[in-house]
Amino acid sequence: MRNTLIIGNWKLYGNDLIIQNLINELNKTLAEISKCLVAIAPPLLFIDRIKKNIANNIKICAQNVDIHISGAFTGDISIKMLKQIGVQYVIIGHSERRIYHKENNDYISKKYALVKSFNLIPVLCIGETELENAQGKTREVCESQIKCILDNQGIEAFKNSVIAYEPVWAIGTGRSATPLQVQHIHKCIRNYLAEQDETIAKTVTIQYGGSVNEKNAFEMINQPDIDGLLIGKSSLNATIFTKIVRIAEMKRT
Numbered sequence: 400m401r402n403t404l405i406i407g408n409w410k411l412y413g414n415d416l417i418i419q420n421l422i423n424e425l426n427k428t429l430a431e432i433s434k435c436l437v438a439i440a441p442p443l444l445f446i447d448r449i450k451k452n453i454a455n456n457i458k459i460c461a462q463n464v465d466i467h468i469s470g471a472f473t474g475d476i477s478i479k480m481l482k483q484i485g486v487q488y489v490i491i492g493h494s495e496r497r498i499y500h501k502e503n504n505d506y507i508s509k510k511y512a513l514v515k516s517f518n519l520i521p522v523l524c525i526g527e528t529e530l531e532n533a534q535g536k537t538r539e540v541c542e543s544q545i546k547c548i549l550d551n552q553g554i555e556a557f558k559n560s561v562i563a564y565e566p567v568w569a570i571g572t573g574r575s576a577t578p579l580q581v582q583h584i585h586k587c588i589r590n591y592l593a594e595q596d597e598t599i600a601k602t603v604t605i606q607y608g609g610s611v612n613e614k615n616a617f618e619m620i621n622q623p624d625i626d627g628l629l630i631g632k633s634s635l636n637a638t639i640f641t642k643i644v645r646i647a648e649m650k651r652t
């Protein structure tokens with residue numbers, strides 16, 4: 400019913416050589432992947448080149464987008480431009496943007512609406528900090544990050560969209576949440592959406608992100624409410640990323 404979706408977030412890493420090697424490896428090793436959806440989110444500068452050279456079954460995701468379509472906004476990139484170069488998914492509200500660029504829920508909600516209005520797929524990142532986790536606020540924080548979009552755009556906004564649960568304390572730390580913890584919070588997220596519309600709740604893709612590697616991917620991906628993985632560090636190693644994609648391709652349904 401829900402496709403498994405693996406996204407590799409390359410963040411601000413890579414150079415000509417690294418990117419070319421990654422493209423070559425992914426083209427070679429992922430050509431036969433058919434059940435699992437795969438996307439990569441490279442630094443913006445490389446997207447056009449990658450799009451022209453990557454296998455058709457690997458989709459392109461942007462790491463960010465501005466809230467304006469065009470205008471005097473130095474340094475920004477618009478959704479229209481991203482669409483023109485073949486982007487299909489856009490990461491919205493990654494914790495690194497919430498923290499370093501002070502993006503709040505309202506601002507993220509505007510980006511989300513814009514992505515939807517261009518018929519691209521938003522990947523809405525949500526998740527609690529270490530302190531919020533210790534205070535038992537995980538569910539409350541995740542719901543408030545979703546609520547802002549529900550209030551502004553309604554439940555329909557979650558049709559054909561992706562939520563990535565990424566506890567801030569697990570990103571880039573090597574300390575992943577356990578598969579059972581993740582399953583529990585994913586179920587809570589789905590139930591929260593189901594209060595508005597059960598069908599949409601059943602179809603929304605909920606990914607987990609935070610120190611996923613080839614060792615923890617199997618147990619993670621085989622939880623019933625974990626529909627995919629958003630992968631940072633491990634996606635920059637083609638061998639590891641490929642192993643994770645193969646694990647996801649075999650997800651028990």
Ligand code: PEP
Nearest residue numbers: 570571608609610631632
């Ligand atoms: C991320 O950047 O979204 C992420 C999950 O990073 P990592 O896999 O390195 O924890």
